[in-house]
Amino acid sequence: xxxxxxxxxxxxxxxxxxxxxxxxxxxxxQYPAQPTAQVPTCGAxxxxxxxxxxxxxxxxxxxxxxxxxxxxSSVLALxxxxxxxxxxxxxxxxxxxxxxxxxxxxxxxxxRTVLGAxxxxxxxxxxxxxxxxxxxxxxxxxxGGMLSPREIWSYLCRVLYNRRNxxxxxxxxxxxxxxxxxxxxxxxxxxxxxxxxxxxxATGFGNMLARPLFREKHSPDMSEADAEALIHEALKVCYYxxxxxxxxxxxxxxxxxxVSVSEPFALPTRWDYKHFENPSANAVGTW
Amino acid sequence: xxxxxxxxxxxVSTFSPDGRxxxxxxxxxxxxxxxxxxGLRCNDxxxxxxxxxxxxxxxxxxxxxxxxxxxxxAGLAIAGLSADGRQVVNRAKxxxxxxxxxxxxxxxxHLLSERIAxxxxxxxxxxxxxxxxxxxxxxxxxxxxxxxxxxxxxxxAYRYFGAAVGKGRQGARTTIERLKLEQLSCADGVKExxxxxxxxxxxxxxxxxxxxxxxxASGNEFRRVPADVVAEADRLAKAALDxxxxxxx
Numbered sequence: 001x002x003x004x005x006x007x008x009x010x011x012x013x014x015x016x017x018x019x020x021x022x023x024x025x026x027x028x029x030q031y032p033a034q035p036t037a038q039v040p041t042c043g044a045x046x047x048x049x050x051x052x053x054x055x056x057x058x059x060x061x062x063x064x065x066x067x068x069x070x071x072x073s074s075v076l077a078l079x080x081x082x083x084x085x086x087x088x089x090x091x092x093x094x095x096x097x098x099x100x101x102x103x104x105x106x107x108x109x110x111x112r113t114v115l116g117a118x119x120x121x122x123x124x125x126x127x128x129x130x131x132x133x134x135x136x137x138x139x140x141x142x143x144g145g146m147l148s149p150r151e152i153w154s155y156l157c158r159v160l161y162n163r164r165n166x167x168x169x170x171x172x173x174x175x176x177x178x179x180x181x182x183x184x185x186x187x188x189x190x191x192x193x194x195x196x197x198x199x200x201x202a203t204g205f206g207n208m209l210a211r212p213l214f215r216e217k218h219s220p221d222m223s224e225a226d227a228e229a230l231i232h233e234a235l236k237v238c239y240y241x242x243x244x245x246x247x248x249x250x251x252x253x254x255x256x257x258x259v260s261v262s263e264p265f266a267l268p269t270r271w272d273y274k275h276f277e278n279p280s281a282n283a284v285g286t287w
Numbered sequence: 288x289x290x291x292x293x294x295x296x297x298x299v300s301t302f303s304p305d306g307r308x309x310x311x312x313x314x315x316x317x318x319x320x321x322x323x324x325x326g327l328r329c330n331d332x333x334x335x336x337x338x339x340x341x342x343x344x345x346x347x348x349x350x351x352x353x354x355x356x357x358x359x360x361a362g363l364a365i366a367g368l369s370a371d372g373r374q375v376v377n378r379a380k381x382x383x384x385x386x387x388x389x390x391x392x393x394x395x396x397h398l399l400s401e402r403i404a405x406x407x408x409x410x411x412x413x414x415x416x417x418x419x420x421x422x423x424x425x426x427x428x429x430x431x432x433x434x435x436x437x438x439x440x441x442x443x444a445y446r447y448f449g450a451a452v453g454k455g456r457q458g459a460r461t462t463i464e465r466l467k468l469e470q471l472s473c474a475d476g477v478k479e480x481x482x483x484x485x486x487x488x489x490x491x492x493x494x495x496x497x498x499x500x501x502x503x504a505s506g507n508e509f510r511r512v513p514a515d516v517v518a519e520a521d522r523l524a525k526a527a528l529d530x531x532x533x534x535x536x
Contacts, residue, residue: 133384140356140380142511 015159068120068171072105073244074206075116075175079184079199080227083255084177086116091246106252113149113178114252118203120171149178153187161193173203205242210234298414314440317420318367323455326424328435329476332502333426335364336480339495354499358383362509366452367421396427400436400444408442422452428501455487473502481520
């Protein structure tokens with residue numbers, strides 16, 4: 001068996017860097033148990049603890065996990081007749097600063113899966129590293145096999161849930177789209193491991209702004225052109241109303257033919273709508 | 288205590304009086320009697336080719352793999368004992384993925400060859416260990432361009448323009464030396480390797496060609512050469528062989 005890279009500690013679970021199993025098992029034969037801080041010298045049973053907690057008694061619980069730094073906004077996704085479509089803008093916000101304007105938040109995972117992410121973008125890059133390890137393993141196997149979208153989705157559910165159980169969540173909402181046995185697959189995972197599959201999905205603000213549109217106009221057997229028009233409309237709605245977004249989008253399509261992630265594009269916008277002139281008039285209690 | 292080694296061939300921890308480590312020499316011998324493996328560094332990539340004798344009529348085609356990708360940009364061909372070779376392949380895989388997770392970049396060819404060599408060498412240092420009966424050819428593509436390395440059972444690693452190990456190495460090497468490798472593309476390299484393997488193959492048993500490459504055509508990733516390309520090279524090689532037989536008659 002090939003030793004797992006350190007990003008998957010047998011003791012701490014998927015997505016955690018750390019020591020091998022404290023107790024010997026067939027998994028830890030690859031790594032003979034080394035004396036570590038986790039094995040008490042008095043001979044008591046070994047256990048796993050957080051080093052920081054041990055070394056700094058009286059310290060407050062760590063707070064860094066509650067502060068995402070560079071974040072991405074909504075990801076929108078829907079199924080259509082022969083596949084799945086994902087779209088998002090390419091902005092990485094530093095607080096409310098539009099810091100990175102060409103950050104690709106939708107990436108190809110393998111020949112039938114695409115991953116889109118909102119939330120902390122460095123965590124997204126880490127997740128992509130995890131997935132790249134898996135796809136490289138598949139590549140080396142050289143038998144034409146690869147992870148299906150559902151497998152990738154399940155895997156990410158475990159990674160995100162495991163990390164939240166370590167009080168160190170990966171600050172993302174992920175959307176996994178792909179094609180499996182000729183049928184479209186669309187699933188999502190939240191930062192605490194909440195997950196579901198659906199025919200249309202939106203993360204972040206998109207959940208409020210785009211999903212009502214999807215519920216109204218989406219049907220699983222719609223054509224590619226209709227789906228694209230709908231997702232363009234939804235992107236525009238998000239762009240009009242979400243301050244953390246820019247008019248530079250990417251659209252990914254996954255069909256039986258393969259995966260394509262588009263070059264960034266802009267959508268035509270209008271700002272002279274009657275309703276835009278005095279927005280507070282229609283929202284009592286705002287200013 | 289009599290025989291060729293006269294007691295100095297029992298472990299790798301003792302030199303013979305004339306400065307040899309017999310166990311290492313014997314491991315090299317295990318490679319020398321195995322199927323021929325050829326590597327060519329062409330002007331646009333590297334091609335590795337193996338001659339796999341078909342040991343039984345009941346053998347499934349494509350079994351007993353001898354070329355392995357260890358990362359997207361690197362792959363090995365193993366000569367000699369294939370079971371020993373797979374251990375080296377596993378190690379090379381971990382080295383590659385470890386390097387990537389530590390440095391965030393793919394492992395350069397020269398480092399990978401060094402690390403494989405160190406791993407192999409360790410088995411030449413302790414009386415309780417047996418050297419690997421395998422030489423591995425490493426094909427990589429990185430910033431330094433395409434590179435070909437050969438690591439032998441003693442743990443020495445050399446970089447080559449073209450190399451051959453195994454049973455037919457002598458004949459193969461003289462043919463490789465005559466090739467103009469800097470003008471040879473991988474597409475032609477595949478044909479040359481097929482030709483050489485047919486040339487050096489001993490008549491009785493049939494053999495299967497296993498070819499892998501890393502070049503533009505494989506997307507700069509280490510991949511098996513597509514079946515139709517191999518079949519075409521095989522056909523050409525056989526034709527060339529028949530022709531030269533006719534000339535001899």
